[in-house]
Every structure is written in structure tokens, then in C-alpha cells.
Amino acid sequence: MHSLDAFASGKLAALEAMSLRRRLKPTRRLPGAFVERDGRRLLSFSCNDYLGLSQHPAVIAAAQAAVAAHGAGSGASRLVTGDNPLIEELEARLARLKGTQACVVFGSGYLANTGVIPTFAGKQDVVFVDELAHACIWAGAQLSGAKVVSFPHNDSDALAELLAEHRASFRHAIVATDGVFSMDGDVAPLDWLSAVCEANDAWLLVDDAHGVGVLGGGKGAAALFPDAEIPLQMGTLSKALGSYGGYLCGSQSAVDFLKTRARTIVYTTGLPPASAAAALAALDLIEADPAFAAEPLRKARLFTQAAGLPRAESPIVPVILGEADAALAASAALEAEGFLVVAIRPPTVPAGAARLRLAFSAEHPDDEILRLAALVRPYLGAKA
Numbered sequence: 001m002h003s004l005d006a007f008a009s010g011k012l013a014a015l016e017a018m019s020l021r022r023r024l025k026p027t028r029r030l031p032g033a034f035v036e037r038d039g040r041r042l043l044s045f046s047c048n049d050y051l052g053l054s055q056h057p058a059v060i061a062a063a064q065a066a067v068a069a070h071g072a073g074s075g076a077s078r079l080v081t082g083d084n085p086l087i088e089e090l091e092a093r094l095a096r097l098k099g100t101q102a103c104v105v106f107g108s109g110y111l112a113n114t115g116v117i118p119t120f121a122g123k124q125d126v127v128f129v130d131e132l133a134h135a136c137i138w139a140g141a142q143l144s145g146a147k148v149v150s151f152p153h154n155d156s157d158a159l160a161e162l163l164a165e166h167r168a169s170f171r172h173a174i175v176a177t178d179g180v181f182s183m184d185g186d187v188a189p190l191d192w193l194s195a196v197c198e199a200n201d202a203w204l205l206v207d208d209a210h211g212v213g214v215l216g217g218g219k220g221a222a223a224l225f226p227d228a229e230i231p232l233q234m235g236t237l238s239k240a241l242g243s244y245g246g247y248l249c250g251s252q253s254a255v256d257f258l259k260t261r262a263r264t265i266v267y268t269t270g271l272p273p274a275s276a277a278a279a280l281a282a283l284d285l286i287e288a289d290p291a292f293a294a295e296p297l298r299k300a301r302l303f304t305q306a307a308g309l310p311r312a313e314s315p316i317v318p319v320i321l322g323e324a325d326a327a328l329a330a331s332a333a334l335e336a337e338g339f340l341v342v343a344i345r346p347p348t349v350p351a352g353a354a355r356l357r358l359a360f361s362a363e364h365p366d367d368e369i370l371r372l373a374a375l376v377r378p379y380l381g382a383k384a
Ligand SMILES: Cc1ncc(COP(=O)(O)O)c(C=O)c1O
Pocket: 108, 109, 110, 111, 134, 136, 178, 180, 181, 182, 207, 209, 210, 236, 237, 238, 244, 245, 246
């Protein structure tokens, strides 16, 4: 056997033995939060399409019209000829939504974080990262070459102590956190984190991938903390906005600097026009109806109340079961009842914290949420 294949098969066998091997499953998304998998129609609680906008007729029509008008791809880096006018229009809309001077759109949220952090931090700098922050924040911090310091989850006092210990040894400091944590659904204390950053001349980067479109009337997690100073507001178009792409909203000079130096802007092809058009149509719908934007959180709270779990802070609700096997078994049992709730295993979550991760959508029928809660309750008892 070729040494490459021997290496790959050995690794796969070891992962299989720990129930940590993963497999892709072709899944057809259908309207109304349903999916088709292995020939079965399931109500999905594992899509981040919180408002169902990827399936919305107006969003689909906008994407189709953009393909007809501009073609399927943008053809080059934005700095060459790939800066489609729809991307510029989208940047203006996102800056308005976030209340910032400017915005830059990236090819994805992952590309945003891996471009933004290395643009503002290098070897002379330090990046503090919440221990549960998304993988692409960690990747961006590591790529930057800065010293990377993890701080305990949502603990602004511990962050202050770490800043007191390290800040003076470095030129610049970035503090990076999720606004809504992708696997736990809790919201970062942005007011406290902001105060600590301001007191220590540190730049706060908030990844609001799971907040934009659904919290703060659609404006995102930052809108829940009007006094917080957040100079780097990152997010994605791929969840509540139902499209694809990422963004960073901030001051004009920060954004201009990113447009000229972020490697994930300079050395990659611009966002396809259809993705920009779809996100613009989604923003129209969200801004026109803040009550609609609030629906996923209302649904999540209906579930947590019925299941006897702590009140949801966002549309994401974790049901932590411990070992990977337990999460896989629970997921299979729910699938037999017509629900798709994918098991989340290490390394996506810490060892021993495998879970069901439920993502609530405005489209989930209330009676189905209550049926799911009744099915999940026995697992909570077993864990306790
Ligand atoms: C918190 C968080 N940040 C960033 C991303 C990456 O965004 P994208 O899917 O647009 O690359 C995700 C998930 O995909 C996420 O959950």
C-alpha cells in the first residue's frame, strides 16, 4: 500500500474505533425546514437557515436574476475584475444594518476570520480567544503568527487578569469571541468584554455568524449591548441570511485596510453575484419584519421550556449527552421519529461533551417542537 494510503486508512480505523469517523450524507433541502435523506423526509433541526430564507421565493428569484444578469461566477479576485456591483451594494446594506461606517464582504465566514485576524495581528501582537470560539477564529489567530492566549469561556474577569499579565509585552492585542456560540447557543457578555478591551487598548472582534438576522431585531448580538464598543464585527451570509459569504463591518479605515491587505480578499475570487443578490433579498425581508426575525428564538424557548432545559438565549440549543456513542444513538432514535438532529462529536466539541445540537427555525411547527421536546426529555433524565 502507498504510504499515503496506509497513513489515511490507519487514521480512519482509529477514528472509527472511537465513533469519531465522519461521513458525508447527501441531503436535499426542502421548503418548510424539511430535508430528504436516504429516501426519507425528515423535519430538520440541524440547518442554520434560521429563517428558512435559502428556500424563500424572493431570495431564490434574486439569485436567479443575478445569474442571468451577471453570470454564475465573479471571474477574478475583487481587486482585479471580480468586484461585482452587487457586492458593493451588499456591503453598504450590511454596514447600515450594523451601524458601522463600512463593511467588506469575503467569500465565506471562515475566510473572513482567517483574513481579518492576520491583517491586524502579527508576531509582535497577542490574540486572546474564548476557549469555545469557532474553529475559524482559532485558525485566524494561529495564522497571524501572534501569541495566542485562550481565556475561559465568557469570563471577562479572567480575561482582564490575562490582559494584565500579557498586554504590556505586545504591540497590539485582539480579543476574539463568538457573539452567539455555535455549539452552545449562549451569548457572549459583550458589554463586559468591551469594557475590559477598552481599559486595556485591545480590539474586540465579535463573530456574529449565529446572531445576525435573528437577535436584536435582526441586527445581531451586538444590538443587545448598545453600549459595547466592537470595532471588528464579523459575520456570515450563510445562516439566517440563507446565502453564502462572510463579512466584516467596522470603521472606514479598518475596512479599507482589509480590502487592500487581507490575503483572503486579495488572493481569492470574489463572491458569486448570485450569493450577494440572495443576501440582499434576505436583508430586505429581515429589515421589513423584525417580528419574523425573532421567531427562531421564540421557538427555541418553546422547546427549552417544554423539555425542562435552561431558557434558550439564541436559536441554538445543546442537549449534552457525554460520549459520542450516546449522541449517535439519540440522533438515530429521533430520526426514527421523523426528526433530523445531527450528533455533534469531538473535535467539534470538547471530549466528553458530545451532544445533540438543535437549531430552531421560524418554520418549525410548534406542535412538532413539543413532540420533539417530549422525545428528548428522557435523555436529560438519563444524563442527570
Ligand atoms: C461561529 C461561526 N463562525 C464562522 C463560521 C463560518 O462561516 P461560513 O460557513 O460562512 O464559512 C461558522 C459556521 O460555519 C460559525 O458557526
